Amino acid sequence: MDQASIDTISQQLEKRIAMKALALPMLPQVTTQVLSLVNDVNSDAAELAKLIQSDQALAGHVMRIANSAAYSPNAKMTSLQQAIARLGMQNMSEIAMAATMGPKMFNTKGYEELVKGIWISSLATAVWAREIARQGRRNVESTFLCGLLFQIGRPVVLQTVLDIAKDDDMDIEQEVVAQLMERYQAQVGSELADHWLLPSAVKDTILGIAGQGSGASADIVATVKAARTFAACTTADRQYDEAALSADATIVDINLYADDVQQLLEKSDSVHDTISELSL
Structure with missing residues (x-):
């Protein structure tokens, strides 16, 4: 796909966002x-x-x-x-x-595996966020929900981009879809959080993960960021480097020490089982 076509899709997407004309799913x-x-x-x-x-x-x-x-x-x-x-x-x-919730809320024919992957990543982040919150005696309830929905804008962007491409009879490559999801997911996700009347911490987390401020939920945003670091290992090869995790900036930022990381990793089998059950 040439740059002109990508720019056309981006412009139409931005227009729909500005006009609040996105096809937002119902909660x-x-x-x-x-x-x-x-x-x-x-x-x-x-x-x-x-x-x-x-x-x-x-x-x-x-x-x-x-x-x-x-x-x-x-x-x-x-x-x-x-x-x-x-x-x-x-x-x-x-x-x-x-x-x-999950993949069944979205109409993304041909991209079902991509949406499923986003959901598994979100589940992994949510479950790890809950464990990290427990370890640090933080707000477990809000943290799980924020971890679950921090990238909920991605499948909405995907669905909208596919609709635009279909209307204009365009073929669109998956790497272009990925770029557009990354660029617009926070903006679209925050709109969806408003549409669903979700707790303010969810919107704060969506924007905070994208580097757009964390509002009054800085602690939850930081916890979800750390959870993403654990989740990345979970959804990849499940190989956890304890020393590397302990030194990761997202882990250091929430004052998790080596002993804390070790205790969290001792729960990894339970975390994996929980993610598997919730994803079905």
Whole structure:
């Protein structure tokens, strides 16, 4: 594809962004309700169980994951109330969010594997962010969600670019798609965060990862950056160089020391299992 064609697509993409004419996916209602319950200090396990049970497919998916070796290696659970009581509302809400979001929200024919790869990377970042937050006694709840959605703009950019190319009868190479996703994903992702009425920390993280400021969520942004470093190893060859990780700038920035990194790496098998279960 020549530069003129790339510029044409970029201009049309920028025009759609400016006019708020992007085809933004809807956040599933059950996901919105799960987020609302998790952020409500007065909510309880019975309310979460009732919500999940309102969707039979979701309930079955959540129970399968809750009973997996990653979450319940020693006992099997027969009800959502039992699962929530044993695993906690935070774990169950994470399972529900992962089950209702992901690649199926986007229409990217021919690029399904690319979108799936983005989602696996996001899951890996979210799970590692949760572990890092626990290790450093940080905000676990917000950090998982921010890790899960920090690059949610990428598949929206991809879908929009494919629509533009189709309308103009253009063939577009995958490397061009990757460049456009990298260039516009933060801008589009922040718009999607507003559209979905997500917590401000999510938008702060989307922009912060792109170097566009971290707002009031600097600690969460820093934690997600560190999680990306661990996730890169997870989604590549699962080879962790403890010394290199300890010296990485993203790790140093959040005051994780060699002992902390060692303790995190001791959880790597559990992290891998959790990512595998959530990705199905």
